[in-house]
Amino acid sequence: MIPISWYLIVAAALFSIGLFGVLARKNAVAILLGVELMLNAVNINLVTFWRYNAPETVTGQVFAIIVFAVAAAEVAVGLALIISIYRNRKTVVADELDMMKW
Amino acid sequence: MTPENIIWLLPLPPLLAFVIIVLFTNKSNKLSHSVGVGAAALSFIGAMYVFISALGVEHFGEHPFTDSIPWLPLGEGWLEVGIRIDPLSAAVLFFVGITVFMIFLYSVGYHNFGQPKGDHDKKGYPPHGATVEDEHGHKHTVPSVEPMYARFFAFIGLFAAGMYTLVISDNLLTLFVGWEIMGLCSYLLIGFWFQKESARNAGIKAFMTTRIGDVFMLLGLAFLYTATGSLSYEVIFSEATLHALASTPAFWGLSVAGAIGLLLFIGAVGKSAQWPLHVWLPDAMEGPTPVSAMIHAATMVSAGVYMTIRIFPLFSAGWDHHTLTPAMSIIAFIGAFTALFAATIAIAQNDVKGVLAYSTISQLGFMMAAIGIGAYVAAAFHLVTHAFFKALLFLGSGSVIHGMEHGVLHTGDHSVDPQDMRNMGGLRKKMPITFWTFLIGGFALSGFPIVTAGFWSKDEIFADAFAHGHTAVFVTLAIAAFLTAFYTMRQITMTFLGEARTPEAEHAHETPWTMTTPLVVLSIFAVGYGWVGIPEEFPVIGGLLPNWFHDFVGHTLAHPLPAPEFSMIPLWTSLGVALGGLGIGYLTYRNFKSADAVDPMRKLLGPVYHFIENKYYFDEAYDYLFVKPATWISEVFTNKMDQGVIDGILHSFGKVSYFIGHTVRDKFDTPVVNRFVGDGSADAVQWFGKKLRKMQTGRIQQYMFSALGVLFIIFIALYYLVLA
Amino acid sequence: MTTMKVLFLIFAAATLGSAFMVVTTKKMIHAAFWLIATLFGVAALYALLNAGFIAMVQIVVYVGAIAILFIFAVMLTRKDLRDSAKPLNANWSSAALLAVLSFGGLYLLLSQWAGFSSTEGAPVLASGMDTIGQLGEALVSPNAYLLPFEVASVLLLAALIGAVYVANEAKNK
Numbered sequence: 001m002i003p004i005s006w007y008l009i010v011a012a013a014l015f016s017i018g019l020f021g022v023l024a025r026k027n028a029v030a031i032l033l034g035v036e037l038m039l040n041a042v043n044i045n046l047v048t049f050w051r052y053n054a055p056e057t058v059t060g061q062v063f064a065i066i067v068f069a070v071a072a073a074e075v076a077v078g079l080a081l082i083i084s085i086y087r088n089r090k091t092v093v094a095d096e097l098d099m100m101k102w
Numbered sequence: 103m104t105p106e107n108i109i110w111l112l113p114l115p116p117l118l119a120f121v122i123i124v125l126f127t128n129k130s131n132k133l134s135h136s137v138g139v140g141a142a143a144l145s146f147i148g149a150m151y152v153f154i155s156a157l158g159v160e161h162f163g164e165h166p167f168t169d170s171i172p173w174l175p176l177g178e179g180w181l182e183v184g185i186r187i188d189p190l191s192a193a194v195l196f197f198v199g200i201t202v203f204m205i206f207l208y209s210v211g212y213h214n215f216g217q218p219k220g221d222h223d224k225k226g227y228p229p230h231g232a233t234v235e236d237e238h239g240h241k242h243t244v245p246s247v248e249p250m251y252a253r254f255f256a257f258i259g260l261f262a263a264g265m266y267t268l269v270i271s272d273n274l275l276t277l278f279v280g281w282e283i284m285g286l287c288s289y290l291l292i293g294f295w296f297q298k299e300s301a302r303n304a305g306i307k308a309f310m311t312t313r314i315g316d317v318f319m320l321l322g323l324a325f326l327y328t329a330t331g332s333l334s335y336e337v338i339f340s341e342a343t344l345h346a347l348a349s350t351p352a353f354w355g356l357s358v359a360g361a362i363g364l365l366l367f368i369g370a371v372g373k374s375a376q377w378p379l380h381v382w383l384p385d386a387m388e389g390p391t392p393v394s395a396m397i398h399a400a401t402m403v404s405a406g407v408y409m410t411i412r413i414f415p416l417f418s419a420g421w422d423h424h425t426l427t428p429a430m431s432i433i434a435f436i437g438a439f440t441a442l443f444a445a446t447i448a449i450a451q452n453d454v455k456g457v458l459a460y461s462t463i464s465q466l467g468f469m470m471a472a473i474g475i476g477a478y479v480a481a482a483f484h485l486v487t488h489a490f491f492k493a494l495l496f497l498g499s500g501s502v503i504h505g506m507e508h509g510v511l512h513t514g515d516h517s518v519d520p521q522d523m524r525n526m527g528g529l530r531k532k533m534p535i536t537f538w539t540f541l542i543g544g545f546a547l548s549g550f551p552i553v554t555a556g557f558w559s560k561d562e563i564f565a566d567a568f569a570h571g572h573t574a575v576f577v578t579l580a581i582a583a584f585l586t587a588f589y590t591m592r593q594i595t596m597t598f599l600g601e602a603r604t605p606e607a608e609h610a611h612e613t614p615w616t617m618t619t620p621l622v623v624l625s626i627f628a629v630g631y632g633w634v635g636i637p638e639e640f641p642v643i644g645g646l647l648p649n650w651f652h653d654f655v656g657h658t659l660a661h662p663l664p665a666p667e668f669s670m671i672p673l674w675t676s677l678g679v680a681l682g683g684l685g686i687g688y689l690t691y692r693n694f695k696s697a698d699a700v701d702p703m704r705k706l707l708g709p710v711y712h713f714i715e716n717k718y719y720f721d722e723a724y725d726y727l728f729v730k731p732a733t734w735i736s737e738v739f740t741n742k743m744d745q746g747v748i749d750g751i752l753h754s755f756g757k758v759s760y761f762i763g764h765t766v767r768d769k770f771d772t773p774v775v776n777r778f779v780g781d782g783s784a785d786a787v788q789w790f791g792k793k794l795r796k797m798q799t800g801r802i803q804q805y806m807f808s809a810l811g812v813l814f815i816i817f818i819a820l821y822y823l824v825l826a
Numbered sequence: 827m828t829t830m831k832v833l834f835l836i837f838a839a840a841t842l843g844s845a846f847m848v849v850t851t852k853k854m855i856h857a858a859f860w861l862i863a864t865l866f867g868v869a870a871l872y873a874l875l876n877a878g879f880i881a882m883v884q885i886v887v888y889v890g891a892i893a894i895l896f897i898f899a900v901m902l903t904r905k906d907l908r909d910s911a912k913p914l915n916a917n918w919s920s921a922a923l924l925a926v927l928s929f930g931g932l933y934l935l936l937s938q939w940a941g942f943s944s945t946e947g948a949p950v951l952a953s954g955m956d957t958i959g960q961l962g963e964a965l966v967s968p969n970a971y972l973l974p975f976e977v978a979s980v981l982l983l984a985a986l987i988g989a990v991y992v993a994n995e996a997k998n999k
Contacts, residue, residue: 001947002834007871008936010838014845014868016929021849023803023810023921024914029854029899031803033861036892037845040868043880051875051948052941058957058964062971064880065961068887069978073985075892079899080989086903087995094802095915101800171968803915810924817931 007048015041028085028092032078039071105155106169108148109185109270112195113280115141115148116202117263123256131251135210138255142206142262149199149266156192163189163657168272168336186272186335189655190482194408195269197489200627201400202262204620208497209258209392211616212504213248220246226297228390231511243511245504248390254294258396261287265401269408273334274323274366277409281319281373284402285312291393292386304385311382315372322365329358339415348419360429363417367410367433374406374466377440381720383463387455391500394455399462400493407469407485414478415659421476423570434474438578441467443718445585449592449703450715453521454499457593461547462492464582468563471575477566479656483635484559490631491546491556494624498540501613501621502526502597505533509606518606523593524699528602532610537598539621544594546628548587549680555632557680562635562652564672580675587683588690595691603696637668834874841867852913854900862893876951879958 014037021034043064050060086092119141127133156162170184187195218232223246232246248254264283271277293305323333329347330338337343347359356364370376375383386398397403410433417429426434441464448460465488472481506520518525530537546556560583567576602608612618635651690702704711713719797808844863851857865888872881914921936942951957964970 001828002831002874003945003947005936005942005944006834006838007875008942009933010842010871012929012932012936013842014864015932016925017842017845017849019810019928020921020925023806023924024918025849026913026915027854029896029903030849030857030913033848033857033896036861036888037848037864040865040888043884044868044871047872047875047877047880051877055876055949055951055955058961061877061880061957061961062964062974064877065883065965066974066978068883069982072887072892073981075895076985076989077992079895080993082899083902083993092903097802098800101798803917803921807917807920807924810928814924814927814931 004048004052007044011041011044011048014038014044026093026095028082028094028097029079031094032075032082035074035078036071039067039074043067105152105167105187106185108152109167109187110169112145112148112152112270113263113266115144116259116261116266119259120256120263123252123259128252128256131215131247134252134255135215138259139203139206139210141259142203145262145266146199146203149195152187153192153196153199156187156189161657162192162654163659170272170334181275182273182334183276184272184334185270187270189657190408190411191269193482193486193651193655194404195266197486197627198265198269198401201489201493201624202265202396204624205392205396205400205493205497206255206258206262208395208500208617208620209254209390211614212390212392212500213251213254214245215247215251215616217245217247220249223249224297225249226295228295228298231507243514245507245511250294254291254390257287257290257294258392261291261397261402265405268405272336273332274326274338274413275333277412278319278323281369281405281409282316284397284405285309285316285373288312288386288397288402291397292389294389294393298388300385301388304382304388308382308386311379312372315369315379318365319369319372322362322369325358325365326362329362335412344415344419347416356428357420359416359419360427363413363419363429364432366413367417367429370406370410370470371436372406373409374403374470375463376406376436376467376470377443377463378720380440380444380463381724384456384459384717387453387459391455391496391503394459395493395496395500398459399496400489403462403466404485404489407466407473407481410470410473411478411482411485414473418476423476426475426572430474430476432474434471434572434575437467437470437472437474438575438582439467440464441471441582442578442585443467445582445589446714447717448589449585450701450711451589452523452701454502454523454526454593454597455496455521457523457589458492458495458499461495461586461589464586465492465547468560468579468582471579472563472566475567475570475572475575477563477570478659479652480559480562480566482655483562483651487546487555487559487628487631490624491543491554491628494539494543494621494628495547497617497621497624498536498543501533501536501617502529502540502610504613504617505529505536505610506606508611509604509609512609513605515606518604520606523596524694525604526597526602526607526610527600527604527694528598528607529610530598532607533612535612535618535621539618539625540598541594542625543628544590545684546632548590548684549583549676550684551677551680553629555628555630557676558632558635561673561676562637564676565637565669568669568672568675569667576672576675580679583676584679584683587680588687591684591687592691595688596694599688600692600694830874834871837867837870837874841871850913854904855897858893858896858900861896862889865889865893875948876957879961 018034018037018039018041021037022031023034025031025034046060046064046067050057050064054060082092085097089097091097116138119137122137123134127137152167156167159165166186166188168184168186170182172180173183174181214229218234220229220232223229223232227249229246229248231243233241233243235241261284264280264287266280267283268277268280271280289305289309292308293301295301296305326338327333329350330343332338344359347362348357350358352358352361372379383398383403387394389397417433418427421427421430444460444464444467448457448464451457451460465484469481469484469488472478472484503520506526510516510518510520542554546554548554549557549560551557563579564576564583567579602610694702701711707714716722799805841864844860844867847860848857848864851860865884869881869884869889872878872884965975966972
């Protein structure tokens, strides 16, 4: 059967890819995509540890579901912000949104 | 739905009604009273369902309805809150449900729903009446609707929620919460007509007086919690705990159990208006009559008795069924003394509600005395029957006042007090429903033999006191019962019998159906409820119905006390005092013909009457002993201590500081600190700022880089410092 | 090499590959589609972990709702992002370094855990165990997760209202 380390490595890799997306992409929507990847990586970890360490309880799954809800809320607000910014500044490139600089 | 779930929900409808009325419907009288009465009806149905389910459980005492949830984490464990309906609280729930619902309904009529708005009614004053023109152009003065109609229903809703909370609690903490909610509502409702100074003062007086009791009760709760680590009935009334508490001495020869019981009992003294904290209850009659009925007769003041019955195992711990424990003796003394003392005052009252107020104090004294001598079942029985007939009497008196106000508006003579019994007379013809129901209530209060509920409950107290040899209590209560019958008959005679003594009484009117229906319903209970507690050995009718109440409520405790042995002496006493008092009362007052006539008792008692009429000068004495000194001390403290001594010290501090400050500024601050430290540091910060502001690029991803970089550094540092 | 392991490797490779495409592809709309592929891959991993319900929710919520939202957002903000522009910013190389570092760090951390080197599979689930039923009861039972569940719903409501308010054009006038 599949050892637990495999899942954890996949999750770590997915997390790092998401991190890369967040740091390196220009488009603000793409940054949010990266955040979604990171959240998914976390969820894989939660479900994995549930399955391997405590299958008789449901705690891991419940946490995963809460993460879903948080992700949905985050995407809704994040995309609304991006659309609002786009309407005002005609751009979604993160580097050009530097009104807050010195 | 299991009964447990229903019990949890019982306080909810009135509470929601309070919130809804306060927040949303307060502009509409109709919506507000629909919400209020509807909520009371819901809780009433729930309470009846719970009560009937409780009847269906065999050995209910051993298997009460309980449920609890963890509430607050407390270090090692949880503070649990929960519900518990055992036989005692089921019986209380029964009468609370009925009386609360009836009083809500009655309030609709009492506050003149459907009548026009008053000509110059203002919020905070009772309604003064409105002028209307009929189709012939004649002007009439009719009662006007209460200006704060919606607010009233909000308050009594909150009150009902508090009462239900108190009854369903399984621990003293939530009981105390309900207790305090009711204290607040009581204050708000006594001072409901807050523009009247007397009402304001009465509210404050009630609040302050009950507060004295509540502080002691809180002390008792704290003591109990330190001693046992719990406030739940289940734990504190377990035999092991009680035994431990009873065998630990506390102070003044009391065991810990007795000391806690007494502290809690002082709370009940305040709430149930027992001597010496009785002074607030008569003043509380300043509130609207439904309030007097609900709070100050049927439910809230009963809460004190209910709580005392609850904690009976505590202060009776170590009782061998012969010699009373010290705590029990004190309770019995206060109860019996209050019963007699308040009954004497009631004789000389002329306010129709005043008589009932003192009668309430006196009847609560009966119950306390019964608890004190260990007859807690009899106390519970009297508690229930009293709630019915006293609510009935108060609502009846409200109906009378309402009818008299009608007469006052008709004649337009506002100098006539519609609450003064001397101005009444002959109302039986004008207000037949009120008369008959009031008569039933009055007879129940006097303990009219066989038919009324009051007879059976009072008889049981007498029987208990006699059978266990508490002769002093027995005699005191017998005299008090005689006086009770006497002043009740005095009230009925002066109010309803004879001929009208004023034109206002002639023009009195029967009240609308919303007010008379509760009267009729309550009068049924005032008669019928007694039949559930007839002793089995009673001549002729004993044993026709089983002595259900004793059996049911008695099993609240693990070891129920046996019903007292039957004896003819208390029976004859109770028959004698009731009939004697009623008869003498009628004979004395049937010749009271005119509103200005001298009271027959004044002739008989002379200067003593004057003493009684002024309530033994308790108010004046308290004013002299507590209020005046408190004011004096406050004045001394503000004028002498605060403004003279403390302010003087503070001012000299100020002067010294001022001097030091000046010196330091001129010699040190300006030349040294400002020049070098102040300007120098500002320059340095400015220089750093200029260099560092380049880092603030405003680009979010660069910020993330920095954050992650720092995170990595911290992480690596921690890794090597802590883990490795 | 059991069938399960083979399956796992296929799904993991698909997931990671499409995730990589999400963060590197030039066209935003393609990135959104690659995200859908990644989410399906993750759902498959859940299924391999016997978390059927989570897998379903992953597809319904993530693919069905969140990914669609992304596609809408991409299309609504499209004019600016001419697909000829570079998808990555100037710092992409240091971002890649940081990503590798974080993977390395995570791996290092995980490898210190005793259970990491175990080659055993997941414990066998008790036969007839109804994880979905248990999960449903746990979510609405006051003794378990009712409160977090309700808080999450309040959070969603707040996000809904916030999103409507933020994206509402009228207030800018």
